Amino acid sequence: MSYIKKPAVRHPSLQANALGLTVRDYEGAMSTLCAGCGHDSVTAAIVRAFHELDTPPHLIAKLSGIGCSSKTPTYFVSGAHGFNSAHGRMPAIVSGAAAANRELTYIGVSGDGDSLSIGLGQMAHAIRRNVNMLYVIENNGVYGLTKGQFSASADVGSKSKKGEANTQSPIDPIMLALSIGATFVARSFSGDKAALVPILKAGIRHKGLALVDVLSPCVTFNDHEGSTKSYTHTRKHQLPVIEADFVPRRSPIETSQAPGTVQTVTMHDGSVVRLHKVAADYDPTDREKAWSFLHARAAAGDIPVGLLYIDEKGTEMHAGNKTVAQPLSQVPFEQLCPGSAALEALQQHYR
Amino acid sequence: MDPTNVRKPDYFHKVVDCQWACPAHTNVPEYIRLIAQGRYTDAYLLNRESNVFPGVLGRTCDRPCEPACRRTRVEDKPVAICRLKRVAADLRDDVTALIPQAPKTKNGKRVACIGAGPASLAVANDLMPLGYSVTIFEKLSKAGGLMRSNIPSFRLPAKVLDDEIEMIVNLGVDVRYGAPVKSMKSLLAEGYDAVFVGSGAPRGKNLDIPGRYDSPRIHIGIDWLESVAFEHIEKIGEKVLIIGVGNTAMDCCRTSRRLGGKDVKVMARKPRKYFKASPWELEDAEEEQIEILINHEPVRFVIDDLVPGGKLVGMEFQRYESKEEGGKLVQKATDKIILPCDDVILAIGQEASFPWIERDLGIEMDKWDCPIVDKTTFQCSLPGVFFGGDAAWGPANIIWAVAHAHDAAISIHNHCNNIPLTDRPAHGMTLVSAKMGLHEWSYKNDYNSVGRAKMKHVDLVERFKSMKVEVEEGFDPEQTALEVARCLNCDIQTVFTEALCIECDACIDVCPLACLTIAPDGDEKTLRTRLTAPAMNLTQELYASAPLPQTKRLMLKDEDLCVHCGLCAERCPTAAWDMQKFDLFMPRAGAKT
Ligand SMILES: Cc1cc2nc3c(=O)[nH]c(=O)nc-3n(C[C@H](O)[C@H](O)[C@H](O)COP(=O)(O)OP(=O)(O)OC[C@H]3O[C@@H](n4cnc5c(N)ncnc54)[C@H](O)[C@@H]3O)c2cc1C
Ligand SMILES: Cc1ncc(C[n+]2csc(CCOP(=O)(O)OP(=O)(O)O)c2C)c(N)n1
Ligand code: SF4
Ligand code: SF4
Numbered sequence A: 001m002s003y004i005k006k007p008a009v010r011h012p013s014l015q016a017n018a019l020g021l022t023v024r025d026y027e028g029a030m031s032t033l034c035a036g037c038g039h040d041s042v043t044a045a046i047v048r049a050f051h052e053l054d055t056p057p058h059l060i061a062k063l064s065g066i067g068c069s070s071k072t073p074t075y076f077v078s079g080a081h082g083f084n085s086a087h088g089r090m091p092a093i094v095s096g097a098a099a100a101n102r103e104l105t106y107i108g109v110s111g112d113g114d115s116l117s118i119g120l121g122q123m124a125h126a127i128r129r130n131v132n133m134l135y136v137i138e139n140n141g142v143y144g145l146t147k148g149q150f151s152a153s154a155d156v157g158s159k160s161k162k163g164e165a166n167t168q169s170p171i172d173p174i175m176l177a178l179s180i181g182a183t184f185v186a187r188s189f190s191g192d193k194a195a196l197v198p199i200l201k202a203g204i205r206h207k208g209l210a211l212v213d214v215l216s217p218c219v220t221f222n223d224h225e226g227s228t229k230s231y232t233h234t235r236k237h238q239l240p241v242i243e244a245d246f247v248p249r250r251s252p253i254e255t256s257q258a259p260g261t262v263q264t265v266t267m268h269d270g271s272v273v274r275l276h277k278v279a280a281d282y283d284p285t286d287r288e289k290a291w292s293f294l295h296a297r298a299a300a301g302d303i304p305v306g307l308l309y310i311d312e313k314g315t316e317m318h319a320g321n322k323t324v325a326q327p328l329s330q331v332p333f334e335q336l337c338p339g340s341a342a343l344e345a346l347q348q349h350y351r
Numbered sequence B: 001m002d003p004t005n006v007r008k009p010d011y012f013h014k015v016v017d018c019q020w021a022c023p024a025h026t027n028v029p030e031y032i033r034l035i036a037q038g039r040y041t042d043a044y045l046l047n048r049e050s051n052v053f054p055g056v057l058g059r060t061c062d063r064p065c066e067p068a069c070r071r072t073r074v075e076d077k078p079v080a081i082c083r084l085k086r087v088a089a090d091l092r093d094d095v096t097a098l099i100p101q102a103p104k105t106k107n108g109k110r111v112a113c114i115g116a117g118p119a120s121l122a123v124a125n126d127l128m129p130l131g132y133s134v135t136i137f138e139k140l141s142k143a144g145g146l147m148r149s150n151i152p153s154f155r156l157p158a159k160v161l162d163d164e165i166e167m168i169v170n171l172g173v174d175v176r177y178g179a180p181v182k183s184m185k186s187l188l189a190e191g192y193d194a195v196f197v198g199s200g201a202p203r204g205k206n207l208d209i210p211g212r213y214d215s216p217r218i219h220i221g222i223d224w225l226e227s228v229a230f231e232h233i234e235k236i237g238e239k240v241l242i243i244g245v246g247n248t249a250m251d252c253c254r255t256s257r258r259l260g261g262k263d264v265k266v267m268a269r270k271p272r273k274y275f276k277a278s279p280w281e282l283e284d285a286e287e288e289q290i291e292i293l294i295n296h297e298p299v300r301f302v303i304d305d306l307v308p309g310g311k312l313v314g315m316e317f318q319r320y321e322s323k324e325e326g327g328k329l330v331q332k333a334t335d336k337i338i339l340p341c342d343d344v345i346l347a348i349g350q351e352a353s354f355p356w357i358e359r360d361l362g363i364e365m366d367k368w369d370c371p372i373v374d375k376t377t378f379q380c381s382l383p384g385v386f387f388g389g390d391a392a393w394g395p396a397n398i399i400w401a402v403a404h405a406h407d408a409a410i411s412i413h414n415h416c417n418n419i420p421l422t423d424r425p426a427h428g429m430t431l432v433s434a435k436m437g438l439h440e441w442s443y444k445n446d447y448n449s450v451g452r453a454k455m456k457h458v459d460l461v462e463r464f465k466s467m468k469v470e471v472e473e474g475f476d477p478e479q480t481a482l483e484v485a486r487c488l489n490c491d492i493q494t495v496f497t498e499a500l501c502i503e504c505d506a507c508i509d510v511c512p513l514a515c516l517t518i519a520p521d522g523d524e525k526t527l528r529t530r531l532t533a534p535a536m537n538l539t540q541e542l543y544a545s546a547p548l549p550q551t552k553r554l555m556l557k558d559e560d561l562c563v564h565c566g567l568c569a570e571r572c573p574t575a576a577w578d579m580q581k582f583d584l585f586m587p588r589a590g591a592k593t
């Protein structure tokens, strides 16, 4: 943490986006996390993603649970709506908010403890429901906020700061999400914004739940030798599988890459994700193949990164429920709640 | 790219833009911090070490530091560096006991200085504490050179000048007043170990057009100002024309206003953009209701011959229409006009002249009849004879005169001790961490967005009562308190230790001015394309690290816009970035090499 605020002076060459806002207008309060925390880098990537997508700050809702990671929504887009839920309960709150107002852009920020330990059930059901949101897990293998206990993502054999090894098998959010029907699954690293920012942008544009598992080292409790979630370990073992490029709607698309190595996926709003295959035989649109590839690589100790799976044809929560196009929050009360007579009639129908 | 060598003092010195731009390399940020702490005497002494005349310069300096000030890159106005210097000078205690004194035993070497301007005085200031016997020969009855004779007392009160000259003279300098040197040959014959020529550029340029010699009311600016300074002239006519628009012209017109001039016009041949005067001098003149007319070229003086002896009644000008074509000024003559006047003051420049230097002494002259002086040693072609100040390369300003003097003193000392003149003590530096605690620094690192303080001026009626009323009132305590907070502490350097960096990006993410980048190695040109934000100033070297431990990429810093907020160092988990206080060591004459 720092005592002074980041000075408001800015680089004269900062570009304004379509709304006339610079990247500095998407910042939040000063971080109070430990210096060097991966989460702060993820925050910086989120700031850039929203700026580059021209998202109006007041149409963003940022939600989180409890943890160092869950503190971070305070540190980006101060103009957005925000909600800090009870530990692990962010997915339920986003579900409710998204149900009531489908017009906002939802981002949920969570940790491996928040989402894979206490909140596992919450996360799983939000994925099944396919809530239209960007779901970021800032994954550091520990409960940072409570001083470094192993979380559910800690690998077997990974050592705590005091030298004890974890013995319980880890939950891999990527494998879990793929197995329960997630339509957008990605993994990235806080130390590689060039890869992370396009993934976040694609995730924001994705219709449905976009799960992004970001390896985000805890510099204080899990960045030592023997940890499999440290900066060094992640750098050494990350295996780029797919590199994503996000091309906004109506921008020219150059195709300089050799055919066959690039696959393009058009998103709902017309923007395009270009997927450069680093691993040649990988297909990010084939759930089964992706699953077996990732499973094999993880077993070999690699950390596959990139936009690992994408399905733009999935059914998002509102479509599944056939709700009206108008946000429910704007539908007049009389229409939303037709009254006890109508209820009586409905019940009568089922008797 | 090779890692930047930050161990050579120049690298970090350049980051302190004001100090780098100051000819005498005054440690500006440190004296501003001392003022902020109320340590005026310390601030004064620190100034004096470099610039010798802080009280004078705090009012009159040409302040090359201010346009260089980093603050202008993030906001339009620089820190009021110059007027803060005045605060230190005004509020200091007696420093007599705190400045270097001359030793009781002399070293037996005798040095003669010609002229008692800032150049010679500063030479004496450096040499006296080393035991030299210094004699200054001065043509006039008082010391100070143009600071005394030309800078008007409403800008520079005599008391301020007297005090600072006394500090030097009281070291035991033998000043001979009313003693013009008329022959270099006979001076050399007196057997001095070294001679320093600090005689300035005392000849005001003439304007030889019809009527020039037909009236006593046509004056040469610098001579006229000198006569005013010595109270030989106390009046001027109501209508005054000043020819020329440099700083001398500004002093002439403002002085005229105090001696009875009511309708004072400054006549310029070119449009405003081409004026030589500093913008603040122009502003001050215009505040005193002086009219500046552009596109007027003098043609002749209009003399009424019916009056016995001839009476100056006006001046004729050719008028022009000006426009710029391809960045060049193009002037087309239009009509002629006669402007009535009682007096005309010529302020079109000055030059050095050495009628008293015999041409057979071995002192080589150039095609302008000025001595050829070495830029580093300040020696002319005759060993043991040194030049500095306006006498060396023509009119400059006080701070340049002082800077020359420090260097000339080093040469004189070497010369007297049989050390080669080129064997000069090297610049050095120290870097000390400014870290005092987790979030505490030995300086105030927060950015204060307050605007530049506006100098208060005595009102017009009051100031025209006498030449002696100082126009500027100086900063009041509130203004000072805010102005010091505008300094960006450019001497508190960001210093990088690559071995410690874990490439977490925290420094890059937090930097408000996008100064930092981690990028794959390449040549400098390629690296510049990889910066977080494009470099605005290509003359600013990149600060490049050696390859980083984890990925072998490089940490890069573009110093240009850094506001020294220290956030990079504060957010760095390993202290790979640290804020360190840079101190330049500028050796003076007699320093150990
Ligand atoms: C009107 C005017 C206003 C100025 N205002 C400013 C200002 O605001 N700020 C600034 O920084 N600079 C200003 N300057 C410039 C500045 O005053 C000079 O650059 C500076 O004084 C030069 O110092 P010096 O020691 O080289 O010479 P000078 O100051 O010119 O001193 C030379 C001395 O040598 C004496 N002398 C000359 N010949 C002989 C001889 N043969 N024998 C004995 N003595 C001799 C002269 O009488 C004089 O006292 C101004 C100049 C003018 C003309
Ligand atoms: C219901 C409940 N149980 C336990 C806690 C204590 N607690 C606070 S944060 C946290 C774990 C956070 O871990 P993670 O989500 O990985 O966040 P990190 O700090 O690592 O970013 C726990 C267990 C709590 N706040 N509330
Ligand atoms: S404890 Fe760990 S997770 Fe929390 S701020 Fe510090 S480094 Fe980040
Ligand atoms: S001190 Fe560091 S964070 Fe602050 S502006 Fe300079 S480089 Fe950026």
Ligand code: SF4
Binding pocket: A036, B500, B501, B502, B503, B504, B505, B506, B507, B508, B568, B571, B572, B573, B574, B575, B576, B577
């Ligand atoms: S904050 Fe420190 S450790 Fe992190 S990248 Fe910057 S210099 Fe390296």
Ligand SMILES: [Mg+2]
Binding pocket: A067, A069, A111, A112, A113, A138, A139, A140, A141, A142, A143, A144, A151
């Ligand atoms: Mg965690």
